[in-house]
Amino acid sequence: MTTPLLSVKNLRVSFRIDRSNTFDALKGVSFDVMPNQTVALVGESGSGKSVTSLAVLGLLPKENAKVSSDSRIDFDGKNLLALSRQQIRELRGDKISMIFQEPMSSLNPVFTVGYQIKEVLKEHKNLTGAAADKRAVELLKEVGIPSAEERVNYFPHQMSGGQQQRVMIAMAIACEPKLLIADEPTTALDVTIQKQILDLIAEIQKKHGMSVLFITHDLAVVGDIADRVVVMRNGEIKEQGTTKEVFSAPKDDYTKALLSCRPAVDSRPKRLPVIEDFMAGRAEAMRREQRARGVSDADPVVLEVKGLCKDFYSREGLFGKKTFHAAKDVSFKLRKGKTLGLVGESGSGKTTVGLTVMRLHDATKGEAWFDGKNIFAMTEKEFLPYKKRIQIVFQNPYASLNPRFTVGQILMEPMIIHGIGKGGEDRSKMAFELLSKVGLPEMSFYKYPHEFSGGQRQRIAIARCLTMKPDILICDESVSALDVSVQAQVLNLLQDLQDEFGLSYIFISHDLAVVKYMSDEVMVMSNGEVVEHENSDVLYAAPKHDYTKKLLDSIPKGLGAM
Amino acid sequence: MTTAVNTASIGIERSPGLWSLAWKRLLRDKIAIVSMVIVATFLLLALASAVGLVAGGWNSEIAKNYAPPTWFKGSAAQEDLSKSNKSAASGPSLDTGLSRPEFVNDRDPLRETITELKQQLGQSTSSGADEIKIVDPLADVIVELKKKLGRTGDGDANEVEAEKLSSLAFGADKWGRSVFDKVVQGSETSITVGFAAALVATLIGTLLGALAGYYGGKTDDFLNWFYSIFNSIPYILLVLAIAAVLNKKGILTVVLILGLTGWASIFRVVRAEYMKHKARDYVRAANAIGASHTRRMFVHIFPNISHVILVQLSLYVVIFIKSEVILSYLGFGVGVDTVSWGSMLNEAQNELILGYWWQLGAATLFMAILVTAFSLFTDSLRDALDPKLK
Amino acid sequence: MAAYIVRRLWQIVPTMLGVILLIFFLFNVVGGDPSYLLAGKISNPETIANIRKQLGIDEPYYVQLWIFIKQVVTFDFGQSWSTNEYVSSIFASRLPASLMIGIPLLIVEAIIAILIALGVAYVRGSLTDRAVMVSCTVAQSVSILVYIIVFQYVLAYKFGLFPVQGWGNGFFENLFKYASLPILIALVVSLAPNIRLYRTFLLDEINQDYVRTARAKGLTENRVMLVHVLRNAAIPIITNLMIQLPGLLVGLFLIERFFSIPGIGREVILSVERSDFPVIKAITVYVALATMLANLAADLLYKAVDPRVELK
Numbered sequence A: 001m002t003t004p005l006l007s008v009k010n011l012r013v014s015f016r017i018d019r020s021n022t023f024d025a026l027k028g029v030s031f032d033v034m035p036n037q038t039v040a041l042v043g044e045s046g047s048g049k050s051v052t053s054l055a056v057l058g059l060l061p062k063e064n065a066k067v068s069s070d071s072r073i074d075f076d077g078k079n080l081l082a083l084s085r086q087q088i089r090e091l092r093g094d095k096i097s098m099i100f101q102e103p104m105s106s107l108n109p110v111f112t113v114g115y116q117i118k119e120v121l122k123e124h125k126n127l128t129g130a131a132a133d134k135r136a137v138e139l140l141k142e143v144g145i146p147s148a149e150e151r152v153n154y155f156p157h158q159m160s161g162g163q164q165q166r167v168m169i170a171m172a173i174a175c176e177p178k179l180l181i182a183d184e185p186t187t188a189l190d191v192t193i194q195k196q197i198l199d200l201i202a203e204i205q206k207k208h209g210m211s212v213l214f215i216t217h218d219l220a221v222v223g224d225i226a227d228r229v230v231v232m233r234n235g236e237i238k239e240q241g242t243t244k245e246v247f248s249a250p251k252d253d254y255t256k257a258l259l260s261c262r263p264a265v266d267s268r269p270k271r272l273p274v275i276e277d278f279m280a281g282r283a284e285a286m287r288r289e290q291r292a293r294g295v296s297d298a299d300p301v302v303l304e305v306k307g308l309c310k311d312f313y314s315r316e317g318l319f320g321k322k323t324f325h326a327a328k329d330v331s332f333k334l335r336k337g338k339t340l341g342l343v344g345e346s347g348s349g350k351t352t353v354g355l356t357v358m359r360l361h362d363a364t365k366g367e368a369w370f371d372g373k374n375i376f377a378m379t380e381k382e383f384l385p386y387k388k389r390i391q392i393v394f395q396n397p398y399a400s401l402n403p404r405f406t407v408g409q410i411l412m413e414p415m416i417i418h419g420i421g422k423g424g425e426d427r428s429k430m431a432f433e434l435l436s437k438v439g440l441p442e443m444s445f446y447k448y449p450h451e452f453s454g455g456q457r458q459r460i461a462i463a464r465c466l467t468m469k470p471d472i473l474i475c476d477e478s479v480s481a482l483d484v485s486v487q488a489q490v491l492n493l494l495q496d497l498q499d500e501f502g503l504s505y506i507f508i509s510h511d512l513a514v515v516k517y518m519s520d521e522v523m524v525m526s527n528g529e530v531v532e533h534e535n536s537d538v539l540y541a542a543p544k545h546d547y548t549k550k551l552l553d554s555i556p557k558g559l560g561a562m
Numbered sequence B: 001m002t003t004a005v006n007t008a009s010i011g012i013e014r015s016p017g018l019w020s021l022a023w024k025r026l027l028r029d030k031i032a033i034v035s036m037v038i039v040a041t042f043l044l045l046a047l048a049s050a051v052g053l054v055a056g057g058w059n060s061e062i063a064k065n066y067a068p069p070t071w072f073k074g075s076a077a078q079e080d081l082s083k084s085n086k087s088a089a090s091g092p093s094l095d096t097g098l099s100r101p102e103f104v105n106d107r108d109p110l111r112e113t114i115t116e117l118k119q120q121l122g123q124s125t126s127s128g129a130d131e132i133k134i135v136d137p138l139a140d141v142i143v144e145l146k147k148k149l150g151r152t153g154d155g156d157a158n159e160v161e162a163e164k165l166s167s168l169a170f171g172a173d174k175w176g177r178s179v180f181d182k183v184v185q186g187s188e189t190s191i192t193v194g195f196a197a198a199l200v201a202t203l204i205g206t207l208l209g210a211l212a213g214y215y216g217g218k219t220d221d222f223l224n225w226f227y228s229i230f231n232s233i234p235y236i237l238l239v240l241a242i243a244a245v246l247n248k249k250g251i252l253t254v255v256l257i258l259g260l261t262g263w264a265s266i267f268r269v270v271r272a273e274y275m276k277h278k279a280r281d282y283v284r285a286a287n288a289i290g291a292s293h294t295r296r297m298f299v300h301i302f303p304n305i306s307h308v309i310l311v312q313l314s315l316y317v318v319i320f321i322k323s324e325v326i327l328s329y330l331g332f333g334v335g336v337d338t339v340s341w342g343s344m345l346n347e348a349q350n351e352l353i354l355g356y357w358w359q360l361g362a363a364t365l366f367m368a369i370l371v372t373a374f375s376l377f378t379d380s381l382r383d384a385l386d387p388k389l390k
Numbered sequence C: 001m002a003a004y005i006v007r008r009l010w011q012i013v014p015t016m017l018g019v020i021l022l023i024f025f026l027f028n029v030v031g032g033d034p035s036y037l038l039a040g041k042i043s044n045p046e047t048i049a050n051i052r053k054q055l056g057i058d059e060p061y062y063v064q065l066w067i068f069i070k071q072v073v074t075f076d077f078g079q080s081w082s083t084n085e086y087v088s089s090i091f092a093s094r095l096p097a098s099l100m101i102g103i104p105l106l107i108v109e110a111i112i113a114i115l116i117a118l119g120v121a122y123v124r125g126s127l128t129d130r131a132v133m134v135s136c137t138v139a140q141s142v143s144i145l146v147y148i149i150v151f152q153y154v155l156a157y158k159f160g161l162f163p164v165q166g167w168g169n170g171f172f173e174n175l176f177k178y179a180s181l182p183i184l185i186a187l188v189v190s191l192a193p194n195i196r197l198y199r200t201f202l203l204d205e206i207n208q209d210y211v212r213t214a215r216a217k218g219l220t221e222n223r224v225m226l227v228h229v230l231r232n233a234a235i236p237i238i239t240n241l242m243i244q245l246p247g248l249l250v251g252l253f254l255i256e257r258f259f260s261i262p263g264i265g266r267e268v269i270l271s272v273e274r275s276d277f278p279v280i281k282a283i284t285v286y287v288a289l290a291t292m293l294a295n296l297a298a299d300l301l302y303k304a305v306d307p308r309v310e311l312k
Helices: A049-057 A085-091 A113-125 A129-142 A161-172 A191-208 A219-225 A243-248 A253-261 A275-279 A283-288 A350-357 A380-387 A407-417 A423-437 A442-446 A454-466 A484-501 A512-518 A536-541 A546-554 B018-028 B030-050 B081-090 B111-124 B129-135 B139-153 B157-163 B179-215 B217-232 B235-246 B251-262 B264-278 B281-288 B293-330 B341-353 B358-385 C002-030 C035-039 C045-055 C061-074 C087-122 C127-141 C144-158 C171-178 C180-206 C209-216 C221-251 C253-258 C264-274 C277-305
Strands: A006-016 A022-033 A038-043 A065-067 A072-075 A096-099 A179-183 A211-216 A228-233 A236-242 A301-316 A320-335 A339-343 A365-370 A390-393 A472-476 A504-509 A521-526 A529-535
Touching (some): A006 A049, A022 A038, A022 A236, A038 A049, A038 A219, A049 A179, A096 A161, A113 A129, A129 A161, A161 A191, A179 A191, A191 A219, A236 A253, A253 A484, A320 A504, A339 A350, A339 A512, A350 A390, A407 A454, A423 A442, A454 A484, A512 A536, A521 A536, A529 A536, B018 B030, B030 B179, B030 B358, B179 B293, B179 B358, B217 C002, B235 B293, B235 C221, B235 C264, B235 C277, B251 B293, B281 B293, B293 B341, B293 C264, B341 C144, C061 C277, C087 C127, C087 C180, C087 C253, C087 C277, C144 C253, C180 C221, C180 C253, C209 C221, C221 C264, C221 C277, C253 C264, C264 C277
Parallel strands (some): A038 A211, A096 A179, A179 A211, A339 A504, A472 A504
Antiparallel strands (some): A006 A065, A006 A072, A228 A236, A301 A320, A301 A365
């Protein structure tokens, strides 16, 4: 048996919060990375996966992070925790290198990408001048940057997100490291780009025979590239094994839940099983009960949008004005009790459509027929009674609730504005009912948003919409910022509410699997245009448009068989 | 909100809001507590002085001219007390209509300036109080002052001197007035001016900034134009220009000058905050539930940026206290019937050459303590209100 | 780029018009009738009427405003009311002294403030950092007047290290003999707020992701701080320095006054004391213009130091 390249033993890290309190981020983590092997560290937010990677590189904030004295991180025969700062610095970027989640902010904005690559070469290989220039171009070519000779002089902001991440990779492999740590390298990228970057990392790993420690929250991503999987939760390792073992026969309930609470493209259970369901042993049954989705012309239409256009303007030149067409001639019918999914990559115009439909943006052109009237043609005042009937749940649960209001105030404000309920007592009673409907304790009424987690806040936001008994609910990336297990809970809630109240949803997301799970029909958008609009089962089974095909191909398949 | 349920009746403790959390953080900060205690002491002192409990008799000549601080008595300064009394008596000349009595001392570093100034003033306004009256609103005060000076300067001075104290806690000034009383009165002036002007500037800047940032478009263009006018004239230049035009002294004038010129910086901050917040999801959500513009501006956004305004207000207090001192020093600030640390520094500048440092020391010390405490408090306040900044 | 500069220069017109209106409103409407001031002791009605005619104050407001605009455009504000010196020549003769204090001050101050700020930002949160920050707060709390009075008294008057006041004719004589104490005092006064400001600029950058990348690349701490962090923090620092420039012309007024340095700032005080409206008006208008041009220059410089900025 070969010796591991990296061996983490009983790693304990705690952070000092203030004088008297500490937070244990890692509670004894041990795992190995063999040479020429890809190990995935999987966990949700707060699991300690990123802390682990920073500890390996010695990049933990020295002011308040404390590594326990009996912890060991052995790399290539040396205990990294025992090295001097000088010694570990020499290893960084040379033998161990790292890429990060946000390529844009991880590159220094004021230096060219060539300069930043050459900096590593100079530091570790003492390579300067023409030789370094040549090597930088070679590296950019290797990571698949077209016309590298020219782009080596680009500043980071002149490149796309995918190219920036390629530059980060080029920088990381510049000195032929033995270990590459990739910390959520694709999370900030669009799904098609994510696929390219994952392929690139896998290719480079093979070519250079290096080891990769791949950190992610998304189990599905792992299946394609990892040899081994380490599942973490709350600073502890829940399960580890070969990817195949973990995917096909997970032992831990948490791993099981993680694997199955993320909607898959090929199955649509009535409700998504979450951790509690696994612990209660009812998950298997839940998985079998499937839900049918789809629309027919017989379904009544609640909203009909015709030829919606939205332009944004920016100033250009001396007197010029530049027009950006965010949405071009979008038309659709939303049917009662059904969900219309809107998918597309960033900049496709899907959010613009959502916001324009409910007049948070003014439409440049087009009509929206609701209840026999064109709501785009109404004045602000005429629209007010209709406003409450079309509601929205935003993406970021931390930004969409006013932090100065209690939950009670948040829920009762729309009732006051629209004159729902008779007086304060009646309204607070309704608010209590809604809280229990969205699965929050009554106590929540008196609390402020900052006391809740992301998932709970999203429930509050949903309850706020329900106060007005809307006909249409627009979910703008409403679950995208949530951890998968929480995401499943919120999706289940949305399903339940649709069943109970017959709500019509416009479900906007970049996540194709989630959209497939939630939607009766799906509209695919690209550059402001609708490229395909079809019943969801039909669209996912037989996409017609090339762009749709490309999108569907990019979905991480897990182990495929799953 | 009007319909908020009475929580006490249900028997559940209301959980702490962001303000009370910030307050708790503030109380954990030792520097914050010390500076708050100091600022509170100054506020009480100013209040006591305003209602006449302390330092009401600052204008009475209770001690000998230039009586030293008690603990400093008996040192070298004591012996030339009598000597300087004479020069003090014969020195001041108000012929030129200068509101500020000056020594004409050979060693005075400002001797040239003063003579030059006098000449120049002599050109535009001739000597003789009758003519001054037409142009100088302070002429009456000066005549009164002259009488007072005459009294200290006349032949019987020595008899009167005998009854007066030979030392005081913080010493005495040229006319034997208590430096301590003056410095307390000065605190009152500074605090009044600082807080009142800060309020004026904050009100104007916040309102205009909120309108510009929230509505954008033409409203923003216009208000931004208005702001750029004020922003392009260096602050102190604008203050001096207005002082020149008003040609009037007094606390109210100073408050108006500082408040009306100083709003620009808070305008910029509040405008930026409103622009940022109006695009936030919680404001969009408020729009979605049908909240009106006014409601979004003041019920939703305002509480969320009020901490920024509070910090700006607190920064203003410090800036305006410092500005008032400079204005009063130059003689464009409060009138001669009010004490300001600035006018004290003006007197002290000449006394220093003669070795009487206590007026300078007292004014500097009080001002430094108040302003330091207030600045440290502002820093702590900022940290407490926005823990992310740390 | 050219289009941007033209557009920005074009934007100066309405702001300048606003400044002119504000000054006009202050001096011609609020300020009232200065003829009594000017007439002085011989204040018979004839003299006053004569002066009013000379000044054009008996004309309607729009005529007066037109005269004022013409003055601004032609750079001809006539003569000072009190010294009869031409306003244009006042400018020409006072500017060099102000610049002689201001420019060395700006350079020395920037270097020292950046170095200290770098040091404390690097050890942020430590005892040294807190001590320096508290000292800065205390130093800022003492009035500039006290610094001037005490420094002038102790260093010049008591110990005779510098001349107490005055101004010479030679460039080097002025710079090294007369300007050094004023510059030293201004330095002491302006260091504290700028150290604090630059420290926050640096801290903003230290917490950025690219700093973590630089460390992950194995760069030395010196390189991380002096190349990566400082290069980014230089953007707001340089902008700040540019914007400070026009303010320096009048900002040093107290120092110029105390040391009898014939600069613009001292001229402002003298004019205010003498109610010499033409001089104040001229200085205000032109300093405002200088400020706007400096802001434009700052934006252009911003473009030069920050590749992300596109001037449209």
